[in-house]
Amino acid sequence: MSAEVEQKDSGKGKKGKQKKIKTRVDFTPMVDMNMLLITFFMLCTSLSKPQTMEISMPTNDKVADDQTTKVKESQAVTLILDENNKVYYYLGMFKAGDQSLLQETSYAPTGIREMLIKKNSEVVAKINDLKKQKADLKITQEEYIKKASEAKDSKDSPTVIIKATDKSTYKNLVDALDEMQICSISKYVIVPITDGEKALLAAKTGGASAVKN
Structure with a gap:
């Protein structure tokens, strides 16, 4: 972006008379900057991933x-x-x-x-307690996921x-x-x-x- 100043002088050299100044701002470089910004955000923004539902299907392994x-x-x-x-x-x-x-x-x-x-009921109670601990910042998100998975896999x-x-x-x-x-x-x-x-x-x-x- 550049600005040009044009100054005009009447040439008569009269004292006290202000000179007329015209300012023109060139916005042409802004187009290139906008394109760069658009390209930057397109490359850096992560696209939303499709959400899938995990379904546990029966295994073919034989059980006693x-x-x-x-x-x-x-x-x-x-x-x-x-x-x-x-x-x-x-x-x-x-x-x-x-x-x-x-x-x-x-x-x-x-x-x-x-x-x-x-x-x-036992698993639900453990999960609710873990959620409370996470909300109180007593455990991290990673700890919550690990302990919740262990609770859900209980033999009971x-x-x-x-x-x-x-x-x-x-x-x-x-x-x-x-x-x-x-x-x-x-x-x-x-x-x-x-x-x-x-x-x-x-x-x-x-x-x-x-x-x-």
Whole structure:
């Protein structure tokens, strides 16, 4: 950017008369500067990364029968997502023909969330305490992440098995996965619903939608 001063003299040399001065500012170099600034910010600004949801899928590793039974009896929670935003659950092992096993709930805070928080109460309490320590600056963010991960991987934490009927929606699955995060559930899997569960659900609801293949 430069400025030029033009001075004009009448040439008559009269005393007391002010000379006229014209100032012109050249903004042409500012264009180059703006382009440099735009290029700088484009290169230095980090682009927003797409957010992804981590889903724990069932492993192919074989588990001993006694260990499977132990997990199902003490820690397993099975969610069955059905049509019309209905969701059912049962605790422990599946028992064919036992309609009292299947309990209806909802996606409301007083539904799935309340049940899972109660089932995972010890872990939730530890996570809440860690959040308070982090807010009080007693632990760092890195320490919080490490200790929270250790708390969630506790052997006493429940394992949630999510199953969906043909007439449930993608939103139902997303809502169920959201509850896993809210309730600090780290061990959860998505598996197909079994024929026995379809039959039990159909008997429970009085319909045949769950039996559809």
